[in-house]
Amino acid sequence: MKRAQRKLEHIKYALELGDGPRSTHFEDIRFLHNCLPEINPADIVLSVEVFGKQLRLPFLIDAITGGTDSVTDVNAKLSQAAAKLGIAMAVGSQYGAVRDGKGYASYEVVRKHNPDGVIIANISALATPAQACEAVKMLNADALEVHLNPAQELFMGEGDKDFKGLMDNLLRIRDGVEVPVIVKETGCGIATEEYARLKAQGFTHFNCAGAGGTNFPAIEASRYGKELAGDFAGWGLPTVWTLLDSAVTCNEGDFLIASGGIRNASDIAKAFALGADVVGMAGNVLRLVHEGGVEAVTTYFETLAEQLTRYLLLLGAKTPKDLRNVPVIYSGETANYIANRGYDLAALSKNRR
Ligand SMILES: Cc1cc2nc3c(=O)[nH]c(=O)nc-3n(C[C@H](O)[C@H](O)[C@H](O)COP(=O)(O)O)c2cc1C
Secondary structure, three states: OOHHHHHHHHHHHHHHHOEOOOOOOHHHEEEOOOOOOOOOHHHOOOOEEEOOEEEOOOEEEOOOOOOOHHHHHHHHHHHHHHHHHOOEEEOOOOHHHHHHOOOOHHHHHHHHOOOOOOEEEEEEOOOOHHHHHHHHHHHOOOEEEEEOOHHHHHHOOOOOOOOOOHHHHHHHHHHHOOOOEEEEOOOOOOOHHHHHHHHHOOOOEEEOOOEOOEOHHHHHHHHOOOOOOHHHHHOOOEHHHHHHHHHHHOOOOOEEEEOOOOOOHHHHHHHHHOOOOEEEEOHHHHHHHHHHHHHHHHHHHHHHHHHHHHHHHHHOOOOHHHHHHOOEEEOHHHHHHHHHOOOOHHHHHHOOO
């Protein structure tokens, strides 16, 4: 299967399949009303500093595509929207491009439309340090996402099934590039055990990309005319659970992108409450740009920002980060999850990270 064809099929099936079937479990979290918020809307600050640059809004258009001329227009539009909004953008995997020396224009267009913005390169954990450096150079990128996607590879006919040596290679990549390396999943989440292993090796930047949104194992199966059944149909750690795992493992100084099926201001407020520094979205943004271009993407994010401000106001939080200290209540399977994992429910209800 040619790489260009695969990139187009990912877009086609992401649009066709949509989110799920797994829930993100944001519905298991409730905020408590604060009747004395003591906040003036004028004091609310959504802007955050990321990689030495200021984002106007704390959002990321996460990795979607690149690598073939037929997706240059999608990346151009996403980049124009990101520049207009003052949000960050990551490109789709550049692994094939740097390996084959082809398809650079579809990525370079992202920096062209957003010369001063936060742009994140993206590469496979199988890349060599030289390939990772080339991916960063292609975009003059501010950071590099290295994606972990074993479940996707497993159901991709042409996927890499040998997962041995990934940590060693992650370390080689991190030591070989000059920008921060963000360890990223692609929709199955990162569990405490792996956060802990990564942190023990000195990694401090993560993109949890939990389950409940874009379902890559299902996309890969669809490319071969198959449908996943049983455990594999909804494989992965729901976004709320991977966020809880990061909350009990990560420290104040770590950097966390929350992503995976985050679709509205309620999800966003809860993701910040669970410790996010920035919130990322991919599948829904792809649909918006596909159906309504730059305008639809910008309107969507501006609306989310307005609605997020209402949450901050009603919860007495001046910044999204302050939401980490507002009380929340856990119910349903998420309360069970917290009990099963032996986490302190009362402590996680008061503050996270
Ligand atoms: C069409 C498509 C292609 C993607 N390609 C990549 C990729 O190349 N590298 C990567 O790290 N993630 C990739 N992703 C995963 C997203 O960056 C994100 O982690 C995942 O979709 C979960 O977010 P969502 O539920 O908001 O879509 C892709 C997502 C979509 C929809």
